Amino acid sequence: MRTVYVNGDYVPEAEARVSVFDRGFLFADGVYEVTSVLGGKLIDFDGHAARLERSLAELDMPMPMDADALLAVHRRLVEENGIDEGLVYLQVTRGAADRDFAYPDPAPAQTVVLFTQEKPGLADSPAAARGIRVVSIPDRRWARRDIKTVQLLYPSMGKMEAKGRGADDAWMVEDGAVTEGTSNNAYIVVGDTIVTRHLGEEILHGITRAAVLRMAREAQMRVEERAFTIEEAQGATEAFVTSASTFVTPVVEIDGAPVGDGTPGPVARRLREIYLDEARAKGR
Incomplete structure (x- = not known):
């Protein structure tokens, strides 16, 4: 069973939970990135982190953590899940709040989710x-x-x-x-x-x-x-x-x-x- 990251915790995928009031679920109010893994290493990570920050800024959202902390989360998931060739998916949403088209004020805690996908033969497709x-x-x-x-x-x-x-x-x-x-x-x-x-x-x-x-x-x-x-x-x-x-x-x-x-x-x-x-x- 995969280990996934949800709001600061590393948990088995069957135990991962996100609120039904999350704005990513209700409004698609969130952004994502996908980073490939080859030989257990993250490919173009810096570019993905920079684009994540830009996408969030366009939606008036901050980065949930700095790039170094984000890299550490990616690396831990790759290691814990034994990914040699595959992907790390990252999603950040505005968080959970009562349903309203207007952005919630004050802003709720953002929802941050990461998980891996094993893709053997990714390079030799x-x-x-x-x-x-x-x-x-x-x-x-x-x-x-x-x-x-x-x-x-x-x-x-x-x-x-x-x-x-x-x-x-x-x-x-x-x-x-x-x-x-x-x-x-x-x-x-x-x-x-x-x-x-x-x-x-x-x-x-x-x-x-x-x-x-x-x-x-x-x-x-x-x-x-x-x-x-x-x-x-x-x-x-x-x-x-x-x-x-x-x-x-x-x-x-x-x-x-x-x-x-x-x-x-x-x-x-x-x-x-x-x-x-x-x-x-x-x-x-």
């Missing part, structure tokens, strides 16, 4: 080796996608629609251009240039995205941050996605049309290799 197929769907989420909130119903619906259409995931489209995947950032390769949507409130500012783009530039690859369409993506040389849990994963089909020759391309394969090498070397 079959999906990364064969590539994934995506379909396009309208982007019907709220406008502040740069805040990593727990309101994930539409992305869940998108994944289920993709599954129902025989695909692995969906890319969301707004005003004719791709925003992002249901739980990842989206990229195409046009000639010798990696193209991905520019940062803004329309997409999540991916931690893996930032690391991969830095690595691409260090490897002398050309990067262009701009919007692109599904049609441009279908005609691209390659396509891929990035996220904390899938790293760099090739996309080989979009809305039934093969991308390139329909197999994972060299740019995505190389970026995944570079990312995993650095992640293993610099993990905390």
Whole structure:
């Protein structure tokens, strides 16, 4: 049975409790982060901690503890649960209060929950080796996608629609251009240039995205941050996605049309290799 963290206590998962009045449950009034674990080490932890602080600030919430204390909680859970490859999920909500749309005043104690998920073979994913197929769907989420909130119903619906259409995931489209995947950032390769949507409130500012783009530039690859369409993506040389849990994963089909020759391309394969090498070397 897993050990989980709930509001300062490490408890067996069957004993974990959160109030029915918690605003994360009632209003999705909370944010989350997911940090990957490879070889028992936390990947890109500093980036996730910084984004957590930013997301909380956008919702007028403080950090529940400083980054060092947060790191200690992550490390203890990884150790107690024997995670070699997997994930640590963190969620912070505004806390429990009587139901009212207005933020409670005075502010209640925040709810802080962390748990691990064991994912053997995370780095050697079959999906990364064969590539994934995506379909396009309208982007019907709220406008502040740069805040990593727990309101994930539409992305869940998108994944289920993709599954129902025989695909692995969906890319969301707004005003004719791709925003992002249901739980990842989206990229195409046009000639010798990696193209991905520019940062803004329309997409999540991916931690893996930032690391991969830095690595691409260090490897002398050309990067262009701009919007692109599904049609441009279908005609691209390659396509891929990035996220904390899938790293760099090739996309080989979009809305039934093969991308390139329909197999994972060299740019995505190389970026995944570079990312995993650095992640293993610099993990905390």
